[in-house]
Amino acid sequence: MSLTALLVDGLTVRFGSFRALDDLSLAIDYGEVRAIIGPNGAGKTTLLDVISGITRPKQGRVLFDGAIDLTGLSEAAIARAGLRRKFQKPSVFEGLSVRQHIAIGADVGFRARLDAPALEDRIGEVLETVGLVDHSNRLAGELSHGQKQWLEIGMVLASDPKVLMLDEPVAGLTDEETERTAALVRALKRPDRAIVVVEHDMDFVERIADRVTVLHEGRTLFEGSMAHVRADAAVVEVYLGR
Amino acid sequence: MNLTRLTAVLAGLLAALLLAPSARAQALDRAGLIANLCGNASAMGEAASVLTGLAMSGDAADRAFAVPLARAVIDRKLACDDAGAVLTENGLDAVTRQPRAAAGEPLTPVLSLKNRATYEQVDAALALRAAPEASQRAAALKTLERRPALIPEGLLEAAAAAEPDAGLKGEIETLAQTAALTAADPAARIRALARIADNPSRRALTQVSALTADPAYAASPEFRAAVDDATVRIGRGIAVGDVLATAYNGLSFASILFMAAIGLAIIFGLMGVINLAQGELIMIGAYVTWLVQQGLRVVAPSLLDWYLVLAIPVAFFVTAAIGIALEASLLRHLYKRPLMSLLATWAVSLFLMNLVRVVFGTQNLQFETPFYVTGGVPVIGDFIFTWNRMFAILFAVVTLALTWGLVRRTPFGLNIRAVTQNRDMAACIGIPTRRVDMMAFGLGSGLAGLAGLALSPIYSVNPQMGQNFIIDAFMVVVLGGVGTIAGTVVAALGIGQINVLIEPLWGAVAAKVIVLLMIIAFLQWRPEGLFAVKGRRK
Amino acid sequence: MNRFGLITHTAPIVHLITLIVLAALLMAGLAGTEFALSRYLANAIGQLAAFAVLAISLDLIWGYLGILSLGHGLFFALGGYLMAMYLLKHSFEITGTVPDFLQFMGWKEFPFYWDGFEFFPYALAAAVVMTTLISGLFGYVSFRSRVGGVYFAIITQALVYVAMLLMFRNDTGFGGNNGMTGFTVLFGWPMGTSGMITALAVASLLVLAGVLAGCNGLVKSRFGALMLATRDDETRLRTMGYETLRLKLIVWCLSALIAMLAGMLYVPQVGIINPRVLSPELSLEIAVWVAIGGRGHLVGAVIGALLVNAVKFWLSFAAPEIWPFILSGLIVLVVLVFPNGLMDLAKFKLVRPMGPKRLASDMGEARP
Numbered sequence A: 001m002s003l004t005a006l007l008v009d010g011l012t013v014r015f016g017s018f019r020a021l022d023d024l025s026l027a028i029d030y031g032e033v034r035a036i037i038g039p040n041g042a043g044k045t046t047l048l049d050v051i052s053g054i055t056r057p058k059q060g061r062v063l064f065d066g067a068i069d070l071t072g073l074s075e076a077a078i079a080r081a082g083l084r085r086k087f088q089k090p091s092v093f094e095g096l097s098v099r100q101h102i103a104i105g106a107d108v109g110f111r112a113r114l115d116a117p118a119l120e121d122r123i124g125e126v127l128e129t130v131g132l133v134d135h136s137n138r139l140a141g142e143l144s145h146g147q148k149q150w151l152e153i154g155m156v157l158a159s160d161p162k163v164l165m166l167d168e169p170v171a172g173l174t175d176e177e178t179e180r181t182a183a184l185v186r187a188l189k190r191p192d193r194a195i196v197v198v199e200h201d202m203d204f205v206e207r208i209a210d211r212v213t214v215l216h217e218g219r220t221l222f223e224g225s226m227a228h229v230r231a232d233a234a235v236v237e238v239y240l241g242r
Numbered sequence B: 001m002n003l004t005r006l007t008a009v010l011a012g013l014l015a016a017l018l019l020a021p022s023a024r025a026q027a028l029d030r031a032g033l034i035a036n037l038c039g040n041a042s043a044m045g046e047a048a049s050v051l052t053g054l055a056m057s058g059d060a061a062d063r064a065f066a067v068p069l070a071r072a073v074i075d076r077k078l079a080c081d082d083a084g085a086v087l088t089e090n091g092l093d094a095v096t097r098q099p100r101a102a103a104g105e106p107l108t109p110v111l112s113l114k115n116r117a118t119y120e121q122v123d124a125a126l127a128l129r130a131a132p133e134a135s136q137r138a139a140a141l142k143t144l145e146r147r148p149a150l151i152p153e154g155l156l157e158a159a160a161a162a163e164p165d166a167g168l169k170g171e172i173e174t175l176a177q178t179a180a181l182t183a184a185d186p187a188a189r190i191r192a193l194a195r196i197a198d199n200p201s202r203r204a205l206t207q208v209s210a211l212t213a214d215p216a217y218a219a220s221p222e223f224r225a226a227v228d229d230a231t232v233r234i235g236r237g238i239a240v241g242d243v244l245a246t247a248y249n250g251l252s253f254a255s256i257l258f259m260a261a262i263g264l265a266i267i268f269g270l271m272g273v274i275n276l277a278q279g280e281l282i283m284i285g286a287y288v289t290w291l292v293q294q295g296l297r298v299v300a301p302s303l304l305d306w307y308l309v310l311a312i313p314v315a316f317f318v319t320a321a322i323g324i325a326l327e328a329s330l331l332r333h334l335y336k337r338p339l340m341s342l343l344a345t346w347a348v349s350l351f352l353m354n355l356v357r358v359v360f361g362t363q364n365l366q367f368e369t370p371f372y373v374t375g376g377v378p379v380i381g382d383f384i385f386t387w388n389r390m391f392a393i394l395f396a397v398v399t400l401a402l403t404w405g406l407v408r409r410t411p412f413g414l415n416i417r418a419v420t421q422n423r424d425m426a427a428c429i430g431i432p433t434r435r436v437d438m439m440a441f442g443l444g445s446g447l448a449g450l451a452g453l454a455l456s457p458i459y460s461v462n463p464q465m466g467q468n469f470i471i472d473a474f475m476v477v478v479l480g481g482v483g484t485i486a487g488t489v490v491a492a493l494g495i496g497q498i499n500v501l502i503e504p505l506w507g508a509v510a511a512k513v514i515v516l517l518m519i520i521a522f523l524q525w526r527p528e529g530l531f532a533v534k535g536r537r538k
Numbered sequence C: 001m002n003r004f005g006l007i008t009h010t011a012p013i014v015h016l017i018t019l020i021v022l023a024a025l026l027m028a029g030l031a032g033t034e035f036a037l038s039r040y041l042a043n044a045i046g047q048l049a050a051f052a053v054l055a056i057s058l059d060l061i062w063g064y065l066g067i068l069s070l071g072h073g074l075f076f077a078l079g080g081y082l083m084a085m086y087l088l089k090h091s092f093e094i095t096g097t098v099p100d101f102l103q104f105m106g107w108k109e110f111p112f113y114w115d116g117f118e119f120f121p122y123a124l125a126a127a128v129v130m131t132t133l134i135s136g137l138f139g140y141v142s143f144r145s146r147v148g149g150v151y152f153a154i155i156t157q158a159l160v161y162v163a164m165l166l167m168f169r170n171d172t173g174f175g176g177n178n179g180m181t182g183f184t185v186l187f188g189w190p191m192g193t194s195g196m197i198t199a200l201a202v203a204s205l206l207v208l209a210g211v212l213a214g215c216n217g218l219v220k221s222r223f224g225a226l227m228l229a230t231r232d233d234e235t236r237l238r239t240m241g242y243e244t245l246r247l248k249l250i251v252w253c254l255s256a257l258i259a260m261l262a263g264m265l266y267v268p269q270v271g272i273i274n275p276r277v278l279s280p281e282l283s284l285e286i287a288v289w290v291a292i293g294g295r296g297h298l299v300g301a302v303i304g305a306l307l308v309n310a311v312k313f314w315l316s317f318a319a320p321e322i323w324p325f326i327l328s329g330l331i332v333l334v335v336l337v338f339p340n341g342l343m344d345l346a347k348f349k350l351v352r353p354m355g356p357k358r359l360a361s362d363m364g365e366a367r368p
């Protein structure tokens, strides 16, 4: 297995004449938790959109596992390759129960492939991880905002993804919920998994991230540890405020 | 435009002015004419030529005097006596037209076989020029048609110039061309060919191509060349006319489509709502126009001709008010539920259509046709530049300009564009989005009302009429993309022209099928329509 | 509780299916006795059952998949027309009656594409193949280019409209604007007898029960959960590894086939088919039945179709001209006050609650 999970190579995305991503390159390794930060409109979500196949880049490519070019694949094919993503806006299926979400996430296909007990075990395990065991039969539409965030995380991690992308997982959560989410992310860290977290909350990032990439106007401004980020003059200038 | 035709008419007028005094100068010898009619065969022949001259160029009073004479001779209703002759039909003296009885033993002149044909021809010629009823003139034309070679040169041209009935005038002109083409003099025939080729039409083409079977075509190279040349020129003229006519019809259809679709497009762009009642708003616009016409009939009959103009503000504001009421009472609550709003607007459409049906009945409304939408100018080939279509085109152009100005140049338009692009952001910076929705819905509905007005001179107006336009209008919106005026214009032009191009080949239904298939195929390539800005999918 | 965590106490749908089957058995049992229903009533029940099947077909894609079709009349008509072709050809074989429209056109015999329609299995196969082909092709190009929401609704409406214009033409060999009528024999039995009317009604009821049971099984399965997931957030599901295009295509074709089946049941009972079943109004009305009954509930779709059409049948004698006004009033009421149709009434405890509660806000409706 190659050490680099995702290699983003010279990516450019344009909306009209506006460049949301501008010749962006970066590499994310297995076993790391990478935080991507940057001011609003920096292109963080757009980057995740390209990786997950929702947006087609104008130039550049995204290599997964050192070999598979994701830029030509459909969203579903990318997901089946082992990449999962939580959206910035909580995206759950309002008409389905919590269990159904996890079942859909754990076992991809129109018909179930896992046998019933195995699936039940998996569902129980995931619900335990995201702390929704008590809500397993409720409809997603009835959950609170924080519970929806966790449900979505549970749904994407149920498949044991190799690359897990979380877009603003603690936006709108209480301090206590943020705390639990941070613990959850740390617990998900594994040598054969890369975790990408897009976030604004600096303290949260500091607690979870091994390395931080700062995006600005579609380009990498800085890459390094959180301590270095805080010390970097350019980052302070554009992002943290002077 | 057709300059040749204009010059010909002017020249004709000029000639008539110059000739008129000289014709009047030689006064008709009425007694001498009657004497000749009562004379021997050769005298009668002379009389016939005098009568023919009258038919062609004589004084109107003399012509009126001559009209009954040929008929009376043919029917043996002329009693010649010593004092002249009496028309026995009504007992009038042939010369003075005073009542009197024939004296002594009156003689009735008998026509020789040769003269009989001449007199029939003379009678018809006179009737064509001077009979009061169009039907009598038409009958006379039929008689003349039987022997085109005998028609005196110039008679038909003069008759056509004076003919008030447009249909009959056309027939006279055709006969004139036929007569000229069958003339005995080869030079005259070639001249006639050149004249015909100047005014290309399908009729002319049939006439000219028939000449290839004429013996002269094989015999005389000049004649052959003239015929071939005329055929080519007429063919070219017809082709040009057809292209122009197609483009013109397509343009007028596109104008109607544009008018029907622009309101739909604005509303769709703004609220994501397709207003299925748009067709009924068009219909109501047409009904309001009709009501304005009826009102004027009662209140100000002198202004009746201008009802189409006077109805513009009324149609706009009535439909706009309906639209605003609709938005405020119904659609406002369906914001973010576009599929339900489809059903809701359909309910409105059903309601309005049936309401109009109950109030006004199902029959087509009768509209006056004011002079400015009557007739047209024949241009080339079969292409007639008709005013009613021009009215629709101009109307659409003006509407386009005003709508464009409103959306691009006014604060209200700025608000519409802002809300269309990003509703939440617009709300954040203090744009009253609900008010904008309401006003924009009013605008879109008012535009539908204007569409109804614009098409009332062209299409029939009844409670179901909205249905005919609404699906085409959807197609325009789908093709043009959400909420762009430019997209709507281009899509309307495209769909209008394609419809008109396909229709003559395979029929109206095939045109609709093909347009729909093309749009579905097009959406494969650009799912968001021609001019839409791509939004974030998630 | 089943594997997907749905509550499975005896649901109203089970009651409804039982009720329909019982009604069918009762009608069959009473046939020929003095307690038998009048021919008119039996016929009306049969037609209502066909409409209920049609409503289910639309609910399947609108209620469960969030795709509104305003052109489902197309598939209904397809089934109807092919059934009518079978009936005419079959009647001709047995009684020698030449259909009116052939006589109008001055044609001596059936056009070649009518060959084989005297065999019912052939007609049925033709209907299935054509419906699958048309719906599959149209669905594929639409879903592939991700046309959805209002766009899809409008294009389906244009589709059914264009089909209507085509069928109005007299030279197509499908009856033109007069349509096809004069069916005399069905499966070798004379039509129009009380026995035949009852048999058709019973068959329709049984088909309705079967379709209901089948669809219920589908929507309660894992596949059904995926349908709801597609409705609620298609991109989300796609980025979980599911080819929603295939899922939508399968359900869309299935829905078209059910609509076709409804058409095949309907035509022998009304005795005529003409291009008016292709009018956009009928297709819109189907959506209204479903909306009134409550989309996303099979029971709701059936009740909506039955209620609306029962009122319509009754009014078409009492006061046909006020029907459009009542219909538009009903729609506005449903849209503004009861967004989930009769299912909202169920919440007010007027009726027993049915199925899982759904949010009144928008099921699968996204702004375009």
Ligand SMILES: Nc1ncnc2c1ncn2[C@@H]1O[C@H](COP(=O)(O)OP(=O)(O)O)[C@@H](O)[C@H]1O
Pocket: A015, A020, A038, A039, A040, A041, A042, A043, A044, A045, A046, A047, B534, B535, B536, B537
């Ligand atoms: N579909 C789109 N059309 C036009 N502009 C877009 C679209 N998606 C994103 N953008 C623009 O691209 C820029 C980057 O957006 P995004 O990646 O969401 O930023 P963020 O870093 O806050 O997640 C923003 O300015 C946004 O407005």
Ligand SMILES: [Mg+2]
Pocket: A044, A045, A046, A088
């Ligand atoms: Mg973002």
